[in-house]
Amino acid sequence: MAKTVIIKETGGPEVLRVVDRDVGEPGPGEIRIRHAACGLNYIDTYQRSGLYKLDLPHALGMEAAGVVEAVGEGVTHLAPGDRAAYAAVPPGAYAEARVMPAAQVCPLPEPIAFEDGAAMMLKGLTVQYLFHRTTPLGPGDTVLFHAAAGGVGLIACQWARSEGIRLIGTAGGREKCRLAEDHGAEVCIDYRDADWVSRVQDLTGGKGVAAVMDGVGADTFEGSLDCLAPLGMMISFGNASGPVPPFEIATLGAKGSLKLTRPLLFTHIADHAACQEMAAMLMGKVAAGEVKLRIDQRFPLEEVAEAHRALEARKTTGSTVLTV
CATH class of the missing domain: 3.90.180.10 (Medium-chain alcohol dehydrogenases, catalytic domain)
Incomplete structure (x- = not known):
């Protein structure tokens, strides 16, 4: 028993x-x-x-x-x-x-x-597939990772640092942001106090990021699309704030021929x-x-x-x- x-x-x-x-x-x-x-x-x-x-x-x-x-x-x-x-x-x-x-x-x-x-x-296996099995990423690339102070996020911060990938994180509260930065995030944005979409654009010189890794879901999805560079990859891998509502697929074209995937480990x-x-x-x-x-x-x-x-x-x- x-x-x-x-x-x-x-x-x-x-x-x-x-x-x-x-x-x-x-x-x-x-x-x-x-x-x-x-x-x-x-x-x-x-x-x-x-x-x-x-x-x-x-x-x-x-x-x-x-x-x-x-x-x-x-x-x-x-x-x-x-x-x-x-x-x-x-x-x-x-x-x-x-x-x-x-x-x-x-x-x-x-x-x-x-x-x-x-x-x-x-x-950890989730982070492995995000960085190695979803879209090509390598040294010098920039990614945006939501909930960077969570269990997946802290592994992702360290993983990115170990491979020369620039990781911009978001988290709720300055203490959580510091935790993500201590684990390898180049910078972590407090989404409670900041216009995080504008901050991401500022941090990338207006170019956007190669990929967004989003396990939050409904609360961050639309803003995440606005953080991507043209041809960037939106990886929606979780629903912590609820599932992403339906949206027009033509939005991906209008925002820069973006790619979208909803992977499962x-x-x-x-x-x-x-x-x-x-x-x-x-x-x-x-x-x-x-x-x-x-x-x-x-x-x-x-x-x-x-x-x-x-x-x-x-x-x-x-x-x-x-x-x-």
Whole structure:
């Protein structure tokens, strides 16, 4: 048996329930993993609220780290006793232990702590695809990154610095802006006090940025388009402020033949080999000290509802983990 967080209905944090569930044995292509820590992400709140649909009842949680207890037939990249971490579907990471598909579970090198492994996989693999698998970016390019003091944002700030990419961030409040700048943002704009679109244009000499990486959604989408250089790429990868409303596609042409994509991490990591390659790059940056995980909030698994409330109230910085 393992304590597991489930929802039987969609709604606010109050629908989260901690129950005891039988774990069972792994079948072909599966593993059983006992978690040391679980990651908290905005996608978890989308699933809990019903924005992203699940068949109910369903367990929640998309990333965790721990020790492999058993492997099923055909699993060759992991063995019992291995340290491992993952971001993967189906949801179910908010648990002491679980049986799950093995393909997206990755070996976790010994120098990387379990809490770091739990905090970095979904966020870090997201940053990997934003910088390496979405649009060509290289040294000297400038990008705009919203919510630069969040868990994904602080990894992105460091990632950009490690690759010579100029990152302009936005965040809510001077303290959060300083945090982003300390982690590698060239400058971070307080969107509460500044006309951030004009500031971005000033900082780029009126040229705009090569790409906008926007996990905020409705509140920032239109302004983000106005920050792009001609032929620039708008990457809308999240909905923290709500989903982007419908808009006229001709707007992209009028604003400079812009490009728009709405990527999902789980498309990028669906292929086993690609997932392992992306994870190896992420773990290499962490092991080399180019990316350091900042875990500013820790909640016991039983207090998962409080963790969701803090995240949705934008009271968190860096990453948040649930301890098991």
